Amino acid sequence: MTDMCCEHHFELPTTAADREWTRRALNILQGDGHRSADTHLVKPIFPGLKNISVYLKDESTHPTGSLKHRLARSLFLYGICNGKIGPGTTLVEASSGSTAVSEAYFANLLNLPFIAVMPRSTSPQKIEAIERFGGKCHFVDHAGDVYSVAQKLATEAGGHYLDQFTNAERATDWRGNNNIAQSVFEQMQYEGYPVPDWVVMSAGTGGTSATIGRFIRYKNLETRLAVVDVEGSAFYDAWASGDMETTAPGSRIEGIGRPRVEPSFVPGVIDHMIRVPDAASIAAAHVLSDRLFRRVGGSTGTNFFGLLCIASEMMRQGKNGSLVSLICDSGDRYSATYYNPKWIEEQKLDIIPWRQRIEAFIDQGIPLESSK
Structure with missing residues (x-):
């Protein structure tokens, strides 16, 4: 009897050398993952925020300096x-x-x-x-x-x-596997308010907000997700209107805010959105940099201002709890822009009033909306 299997000739889709390269590449990537898997969860103290604890996941400490x-x-x-x-x-x-x-x-x-x-x-x-x-x-x-x-x-x-x-949003396993959401909630477990009331973050690709929002639902947590958006970005208007074909001119805040709604943006996992003026983002970055004794980027300023908006509303309602946001990258990358007075002036941005409102709130507890 003829062995039919022997009559069928085929070529392997990849060579042995290619598979060996793949194995080496995966080992290299997994090695990097083990070396830089976790980042600090910073807890700055703001005396004006009574009974509200603020935590910032410091993604700037990765080997390439960002989230x-x-x-x-x-x-x-x-x-x-x-x-x-x-x-x-x-x-x-x-x-x-x-x-x-x-x-x-x-x-x-x-x-x-x-x-x-x-x-x-x-x-x-x-x-x-x-x-x-x-x-x-x-x-x-x-x-x-x-x-x-x-x-x-x-x-x-x-x-x-x-x-x-x-x-x-496809490449990240939102159920765990040491993603940023899993890391945050594990680091929070021994804190006074271990389940944050809100996680507040900006959207660039939309992938990180999708990962965090999905993880919150997967773990059946009471935490809510607030996404902050910037001037010139399509995300906020698309979320508010439900029109995912919304377009916009683009943002001055690098890394976040997009001229179109990116495929990785998942509005269904977002509980609330806030639009933050660019002047407020930059002012918040300056204030937070002073309090952390090192510069943070503009997207971190956007995150921080959005967090303060949530904190102000919680204080108005007499609520206690914890809030988490992200330090996305170092402000050293923006010495020519957000930390350059000439650039700020050329952009016709007045950050001083915003800075005064932010400092009055975090130092004295004067609500953001009352310190105009």
Whole structure:
């Protein structure tokens, strides 16, 4: 009898060398994960916030200095495990900076070419960091062009478009696996108010808010999720109207706020949204930097101001509890913008009144809405 199996010839879809590269790459990424898996949960003291504890998850301490380190590692794992990334694959990303810095770091670890497509207005410090890790920067004049240009470059190179804006919520396991939500709630378990009343955070890709919102529901927690959005961003209007085709001009606050509603934005897991003026975001970043004795970025300022809005309302209602937000990245990357008086003046932003309101609230408990 003829062995029919012997008559069927086929070629393996990947070579042994490719599989060996994949194994080495996964070991490298998992090693980084073990080394930088957790970050500090900082508890600053604000005397004006009676019976409300504030916690800030400090993502700036990752090896690449931002919250996006977690996302970049997840995107690389997602691409490799789906067979999209292999030896020599050219990687391309659309990014306003921090994600690209982290991806350039991982591309360098794996010896893969990397191209970041970004607006020309991206901070010089981020551009320098990308290039230091061996990445290349491709600039566009309009923020809305980053998507199509990144896809075009990846196609021309026969490479892989990492596409953080689509894949962020897909690449992260929201049920656990040491994601940021699991880390926060484990670190809170011995605090006075171990289950936060609110987690407050901004949206860039939408992936982190989706992860946190899903985790809260999966664990059946009483915590609510508030997402803060900035001027020139489409997220708030889309959430309020339900129109996911909403567009906007784009944001001055790097890393958050988008001209379109990104595929990773999941409005159904958000309990409340707040729109924060850019002047308030920058003023809040300055105030928090003074209290932490180190600079934080503009997106952290947005997070902090949104948290204070929630705290002010809780105090008005006589509620006690805890609030959690994120330190997204270091303010050292923004010395030419948010911490440059000339840039602030050129942008026609007056941060002094906002700063006074914030300081009156956190020091004396004067409600934000009463200190105009």
